[in-house]
Amino acid sequence: MKTVITYGVFDLFHEGHVNLLRRAKALGDKLIVGVTSNEFTRQRGKLLLADSLDTRMSNVRNCPYVDEVILEDHYGQKLEDVQKYGADVFVAGDDWTGKFDFLTPWCEVVYLPRTPGISSSSLRNSRLPEIRFGVIGNGRIAKRFLKEAKTVRGGVRFRYVYNPNYESAKRFAEGYEKLTAVEDLEEFFRSVDAVYIASPHETHYGYAKAALLHGKHTLCEKPLCFSQKEAEELFSLASENEAVLMEAVKTAYCPGFIKMISIARSGFIGDIVDVESCFTRLTEKGVREWEGEYKGSFTEFGSYTLLPVMKLLGTKDLDVRFESVLDEDGADLYTKAYLSVPGKMGLCKAGLGVKSDGHLLISGTKGYIFAPAPWWKTTRFELHYEDPNATETYESEFLGEGLRYELAEFVERIQGWHDSDYLYTKEETVTAAGIFERFLKYRSEQMR
Ligand code: CTP
Numbered sequence: 001m002k003t004v005i006t007y008g009v010f011d012l013f014h015e016g017h018v019n020l021l022r023r024a025k026a027l028g029d030k031l032i033v034g035v036t037s038n039e040f041t042r043q044r045g046k047l048l049l050a051d052s053l054d055t056r057m058s059n060v061r062n063c064p065y066v067d068e069v070i071l072e073d074h075y076g077q078k079l080e081d082v083q084k085y086g087a088d089v090f091v092a093g094d095d096w097t098g099k100f101d102f103l104t105p106w107c108e109v110v111y112l113p114r115t116p117g118i119s120s121s122s123l124r125n126s127r128l129p130e131i132r133f134g135v136i137g138n139g140r141i142a143k144r145f146l147k148e149a150k151t152v153r154g155g156v157r158f159r160y161v162y163n164p165n166y167e168s169a170k171r172f173a174e175g176y177e178k179l180t181a182v183e184d185l186e187e188f189f190r191s192v193d194a195v196y197i198a199s200p201h202e203t204h205y206g207y208a209k210a211a212l213l214h215g216k217h218t219l220c221e222k223p224l225c226f227s228q229k230e231a232e233e234l235f236s237l238a239s240e241n242e243a244v245l246m247e248a249v250k251t252a253y254c255p256g257f258i259k260m261i262s263i264a265r266s267g268f269i270g271d272i273v274d275v276e277s278c279f280t281r282l283t284e285k286g287v288r289e290w291e292g293e294y295k296g297s298f299t300e301f302g303s304y305t306l307l308p309v310m311k312l313l314g315t316k317d318l319d320v321r322f323e324s325v326l327d328e329d330g331a332d333l334y335t336k337a338y339l340s341v342p343g344k345m346g347l348c349k350a351g352l353g354v355k356s357d358g359h360l361l362i363s364g365t366k367g368y369i370f371a372p373a374p375w376w377k378t379t380r381f382e383l384h385y386e387d388p389n390a391t392e393t394y395e396s397e398f399l400g401e402g403l404r405y406e407l408a409e410f411v412e413r414i415q416g417w418h419d420s421d422y423l424y425t426k427e428e429t430v431t432a433a434g435i436f437e438r439f440l441k442y443r444s445e446q447m448r
Contacts, residue, residue: 004030031067089109121153142196217245231433273344274361322335
């Protein structure tokens with residue numbers, strides 16, 4: 001009995017897949033097919049899938065050439081499976097030619113010609129309605145975001161850029177093939193389905209409100225706004241106008257961070273009692289971070305540092321007090337925010353003028369979780385217990401600059417694939433805005 005094994009994502013199961021499976025089966029007596037899990041597919045850079053894992057596996061299982069379906073969820077698994085199932089032949093499409101030659105000591109490796117003219121990506125792109133995106137503001141973050149956006153696909157087309165300084169928007173647009181600078185904000189809103197707001201902090205609320213009033217899906221750079229009332233108003237507008245509103249707190253949408261929070265919430269380290277997070281980046285004076293009403297360290301980094309604390313302490317009855325070191329202009333060089341709910345506490349440290357270690361430490365009644373700097377780009381975290389031999393390390397992919405994950409989530413919600421905001425909830429956004437409001441009041445009192 002000759003066993004053949006092959007792998008794939010098999011999203012939007014198509015003729016190319018069937019052809020490959022038919023020819024694979026013809027190479028032996030039994031065909032085993034590994035279907036890649038959602039998480040592993042994402043890790044390998046494909047962020048949007050149209051079908052659920054259940055659908056993808058059922059489609060493969062129902063294919064008459066397939067004898068057994070298995071789940072593929074980690075690097076190295078192909079070699080493990082070849083040995084475990086005693087596979088005689090490993091098959092892949094010829095887009096993979098050479099990539100699996102390392103299996104030849106264990107089995108024959110065959111690359112079959114792909115069926116021309118069809119792929120899951122092309123089907124996804126043609127079936128998904130196009131989302132015409134506009135970006136407001138064209139600073140550093142907008143540039144990084146547009147680069148990352150290319151990896152998401154899913155109907156995303158960045159078409160327009162707006163900046164009250166039209167010349168600046170025009171210069172920015174020149175760097176991109178299909179991007180046009182628009183001078184008039186009304187015309188800009190009329191032309192797009194979704195907006196990414198990457199303008200200076202003090203303009204976020206105004207642009208977000210205008211975008212939502214025009215019924216546009218809105219992804220706004222952090223902080224969304226600086227008062228609880230404004231944040232609540234924006235979410236009401238989003239729901240009245242049937243638009244998705246998301247605050248772009250990058251870390252919240254990254255796989256490593258999501259896994260770490262889920263593990264912390266699942267009781268591995270007992271009850272959580274303390275969460276400490278820190279984000280510092282020494283920044284010379286004379287740039288945006290030191291200018292305007294919302295200058296300083298906490299408004300710059302607080303969105304990151306508050307995130308794990310709110311996730312693990314909750315937002316209900318969250319108490320907060322601050323300590324800052326201010327410069328002569330009233331900007332905080334360094335701020336500590338002390339948070340608490342009954343029985344739990346948190347500490348957020350932010351510094352543009354003070355350097356510290358950017359780690360995250362979650363302490364519980366049975367152990368602690370430690371994520372080294374930069375924890376906000378979580379690639380690794382450790383679980384420690386009283387017994388030092390019991391330490392466990394978790395690793396996770398963090399692709400590119402991580403901005404692709406928030407965009408992928410935004411697109412999934414616009415496409416209506418799910419409407420849950422669990423990765424960064426409305427309550428968390430509103431609570432963070434309220435904390436910024438209290439901080440600004442505290443800081444201005446310090447200057448009196
Ligand atoms: N395949 C093929 N002919 C095609 C498309 C896919 O032979 N026209 C093969 C791939 O080479 C792979 C298997 O089918 O061995 C599973 O493909 P999958 O991982 O689902 O890839 P694609 O359909 O190419 O999906 P995508 O466009 O998302 O990469």
